[in-house]
Amino acid sequence: MKSNVASLQDYFGQSLDVPRDVDVLRERYRSAQPFPHVVVDNLFAAAFLDRLVAEAPPPEAEQWQTFEREDLERTYRMRSAMDVGSAGSEMVALMHSAAFLYLLSEITGVWQLLPDPYLQGAGHAMMRRGDFFKVHADRNVAYDTGLTRRLVVIVFLNRHWRPEYRGQLELWNHAGERCEVSIEPEFNRTVIFEVAYPNYHGVPQPLECPADRMRRSFLVYYHTAHGGAGDRITPHSSRFAPAFYRRRKSALRRAAEQITPPIVLNAVRRLIKGPV
Numbered sequence: 001m002k003s004n005v006a007s008l009q010d011y012f013g014q015s016l017d018v019p020r021d022v023d024v025l026r027e028r029y030r031s032a033q034p035f036p037h038v039v040v041d042n043l044f045a046a047a048f049l050d051r052l053v054a055e056a057p058p059p060e061a062e063q064w065q066t067f068e069r070e071d072l073e074r075t076y077r078m079r080s081a082m083d084v085g086s087a088g089s090e091m092v093a094l095m096h097s098a099a100f101l102y103l104l105s106e107i108t109g110v111w112q113l114l115p116d117p118y119l120q121g122a123g124h125a126m127m128r129r130g131d132f133f134k135v136h137a138d139r140n141v142a143y144d145t146g147l148t149r150r151l152v153v154i155v156f157l158n159r160h161w162r163p164e165y166r167g168q169l170e171l172w173n174h175a176g177e178r179c180e181v182s183i184e185p186e187f188n189r190t191v192i193f194e195v196a197y198p199n200y201h202g203v204p205q206p207l208e209c210p211a212d213r214m215r216r217s218f219l220v221y222y223h224t225a226h227g228g229a230g231d232r233i234t235p236h237s238s239r240f241a242p243a244f245y246r247r248r249k250s251a252l253r254r255a256a257e258q259i260t261p262p263i264v265l266n267a268v269r270r271l272i273k274g275p276v
Contacts, residue, residue, distance in 0.1 A: 004102075011099045015048050015090070018103065025107050029192065034173045034180045034200075037193035038107060041186075044155065048087070049188055052218060053157050055085040056124050059214060064126065072134045072240055076126040081119040088124065088218070092117075095153065095220045104222065107192065110150050113222045116142060120221075127167065127207055127215040135172050135202040136238040138195045147223035149195040156185040157216040165209035172200040176241025185215055195221070200241050 009018045019025055019040060029038040057063040063083040064076045078084065084092060094100060096115035105111045116122065120143050127133075140149050154169070161167065163184065169191060171181040176198065183191060193199065207215060 008099050008103060011097075012094065015045050015094055016100075017043060017045070019043070022103075022106050026109070029107055030109065032181075034171055035194055035196070036108065037171065037181075037191065039183060040190045040192070042188050043190045044188055046188055048090070049155070049157055051087040052085075052091055053216060055087050056126075056157075056216065057083070059126065059128060072136075073238075074127075074131045075133050076128070076131075077121060078119065078123040078125075081117065081123060084119070084123050091155075091218060092119070092123075092220070101222070104151060104153070104192065108151060108194070110194075110222075110224065112224055113150065114147060114224060116145075116147075116221055116223065118144075120144070122219050122221050125217045125219055127203065129209050129211050129213070130206045131203075131215075132206045133203045134240055135170065135176060135200045135204050135242075136240045137197045137199050137201075139237045140195060140197060142221075142223055145223075147225060149221050150224050151222040152193060152195055152219060153222070154191045154217050154219045156189045156191075157187060157218060158185050159187045161186055161209075161215070165207060165213065165215070166205045167203055167207050167209065167215040168205075170202055170204060172202075172241070174198045174200070176200045185217065197239060198241065 005018055005020055005022070012018060025038050025040065029036050032038060059076070063079055065079045066074070066076055068074045081092070096117065101113045101115070105113060121139070138149060138152065141147070142149060158167075161184065167185050169183040169185060170179040171183070171193070172179050183189070193201070203215075209215065
């Protein structure tokens with residue numbers, strides 16, 4: 001990899017600062033607890049990320065889709081990959097490029113990565129005061145393509161974010177009993193971690209930021225055509241842990257929620273509740 005750093009840097013130009021210690025990042029990723037992950041600061045050009053933030057739609061814009069599931073989640077995602085804007089399109093092109101996929105594979109050891117041009121569950125993400133996402137393991141299969149999710153890359157976009165605002169990304173142990181790593185969502189901090197069960201993580205404490213502040217990030221999922229270890233993959237949506245995060249539900253209802261995309265579940269719940 002060392003001989004390729006210069007050529008990768010030539011490819012990315014001023015948009016990305018290719019780490020020169022990829023061997024160190026690889027070891028940190030593989031040995032990380034409670035599951036494989038690595039944090040890289042200042043990976044992207046700050047001016048580039050500033051443009052990305054500046055063009056993000058305001059909180060009330062129709063481009064946002066609210067994800068709200070009882071007492072488990074209240075977050076915002078982009079409705080469509082068509083809504084990311086010009087800087088967002090540049091970001092997606094960079095993060096979907098063969099060179100970036102190669103860099104990710106060198107760090108994580110996961111090869112033949114495939115991006116998702118539709119940005120299902122990805123792209124711009126936002127949380128506001130009072131929002132949260134309880135500890136969970138991510139959906140493991142893409143909604144429509146059937147590809148296996150293997151990695152997620154999260155780029156935080158929050159300048160001058162204070163710890164008392166909360167919003168830390170927490171990584172929990174495999175039993176879903178305790179937080180082992182807490183990551184501040186600081187500007188130009190990139191987190192790469194493995195999508196697998198039971199790789200529990202979340203933002204469980206409701207945000208306490210000022211009403212005019214948002215916790216922003218840009219995330220991208222990466223896939224492979226198989227599970228990576230010859231294992232049979234059983235598709236599931238977000239699996240929450242520990243058990244006290246869930247209400248008691250019938251086996252049929254739990255099974256239905258495992259295979260139904262959140263956007264469909266939200267639509268059904270709105271129909272059941274009726275107009276407000």
